[in-house]
Amino acid sequence: MSKFNFGDVFIIDDDIVVRILVMKILKNIGYQGNIHQFENGELALNEITEPTKDVTKSGFNLVLLDINMPTLDGWGFLDGFTALADDQKKGHYITMITSSIDLSDKEKAFSYPDVKDFIQKPVSVQLLKDFLIQHKLLEE
Incomplete structure (x- = not known):
């Protein structure tokens, strides 16, 4: 049985097809936790900064x-997230998932200390699984 080493998942993408696809992939590989969907960064940032939100039992949430x-x-x-207090930021593991093939976007993403990886769309089962295993977020 697979073990996931994170709490909730936050999918922040304006494309509903991408959000549904990522949700289905996560469920298909055995993830049974909470998945939150946001169509823009403002909605997600508001959710993350809500005073009643605590870090999950697993220590952090996965942000795509x-x-x-x-x-x-x-x-x-990312600008808003960077400005948060350390205790609000520590509970989130951010990965960019984008259709951008522009090298400057990748460089800019990694200029933010909270960004852990940069994945290009389209998202597939194997791509997401490989990412999770590489970052020790999934143990099979």
Whole structure:
């Protein structure tokens, strides 16, 4: 049986097809935790900063973040996240998942200390599984 080493999942992407696909992949590989969906960075940042939100039992939540979104894009989310107090930030493991093939976007993403990885779409079962195993977020 697979063991997931994170709590909840936050999928931040304006494309509902991507959100549903990632949810289905996670469920298919055995993830049974909570999955929260947000169509823009503002909604996600509001959820993360809500005073009643605690770090999960697993110590942190997995955040899958797109770059290009309306209202507040991935960069705006990261700027807002970076400005949070350390105790609010420590509970989140951020990975960019984007269709961008621009090397400058990848470099910019890694300029944020809270970004752990950069994955290019399209997302597949194998791509997501490999990412989780590589970062020790999944033990099979």
